[in-house]
Amino acid sequence: xxxxxxxxxxxxxxxxxxxxxxxxxxxxxxxxxxxxxxxxxxxxxxxxxxxxxxxxxxxxxxxxxxxxxxxxxxxxxxxxxxxxxxxxxxxxxxxxxxxxxxxxxxxxxxxxxxxx
Amino acid sequence: xxxxxxxxxxxxxxxxxxxxxxxxxxxxxxxxxxxxxxxxxxxxxxxxxxxxxxxxxxxxxxxxxxxxxxxxxxxx
Numbered sequence: 001x002x003x004x005x006x007x008x009x010x011x012x013x014x015x016x017x018x019x020x021x022x023x024x025x026x027x028x029x030x031x032x033x034x035x036x037x038x039x040x041x042x043x044x045x046x047x048x049x050x051x052x053x054x055x056x057x058x059x060x061x062x063x064x065x066x067x068x069x070x071x072x073x074x075x076x077x078x079x080x081x082x083x084x085x086x087x088x089x090x091x092x093x094x095x096x097x098x099x100x101x102x103x104x105x106x107x108x109x110x111x112x113x114x115x116x
Numbered sequence: 117x118x119x120x121x122x123x124x125x126x127x128x129x130x131x132x133x134x135x136x137x138x139x140x141x142x143x144x145x146x147x148x149x150x151x152x153x154x155x156x157x158x159x160x161x162x163x164x165x166x167x168x169x170x171x172x173x174x175x176x177x178x179x180x181x182x183x184x185x186x187x188x189x190x191x192x
Contacts, residue, residue, distance in 0.1 A: 034184075070164075071171055071179035087187050088163050 006063040013060070014077045018107055019049035022064050023074040027051040034086035035074040041093045042076075046110035047102065079105050118146035119182050124174065131173030132157050142186070150186040158191040166190075 014020055021038060025031030027049070030039050042049050054061035054073050065071055068082045076083045078101070083089065092098035102109050121139045128137050128151075135155035142148040151170075158166045166189035171178045178185060 065179070069168055071176070082164065084164055084167070088167065091163070091188065 002063055002066040006059050007067060010060060010063055010067050013052050014080055017048075017050040018079055018105075019047055020052060020077045021049055021074055022052045022054055022060070022077075024053070024055050025051075026053050031055060032073070034072070037086050038074045038076060038089050041089055041098070044112055045093075045099065045102070046112050047107060078102065078107065119177065120146060121149065124149065124151065124182070124185070127175065127177075128153055128170060128173050131169075136192075142184075147182075148184040148186075149182075150188070152188045152190070154190045154192055156192060158189055161191075163189065 013022075019042070021027070021035075021042065023030060023032070023035035023039065025035055027039050027043075030036035039051070052060065054064065061073065064073070064075055068075060070082065070085060072085050075085055076089055083101070084092070089098065092101070099109060121141055125137045125139055129135055132153070132155040135153050135157070138152040140150045142150055153166075153170055157169065161169070167187055170187060170189060174182060174185075
């Protein structure tokens, strides 16, 4: 069971930006391949987002899994809604659903050219 | 102790007897798998819900014993 205090902390993190990525490491220095993959997708789409480094905070690291009933990190939230982890973000990106959803939610997207 | 592919398949098929489960050991280390699950039970469910259903079938091993499972889900 997730303590209310931790639930509130997580809720506050999620509400702190339109796009929030709970990840291992930071957007500049991801410390896990899956987190790096999602950072790569968001950066390629030119999306402004906030990273929450769960490695700095065990309460958040474990609490977020109960909060969303999702057992792994990274976890992406857009306008307060849980979108998915690495697999789902990658799949949505490849099918174009991610761009479509972000446009629908009014998130600024400006795709960057792929780095060679 | 990393999980074996057949253990993963058995757990998923126990929860979804009519599922078609395809598992690939990506690195041969018993720790990095890709897995496709197709079952009518996913019909009408979002991807997040479908994945949560598979994680439940795996009985909390995802993220623990089972470190990396690249999961894809589909209704037929």
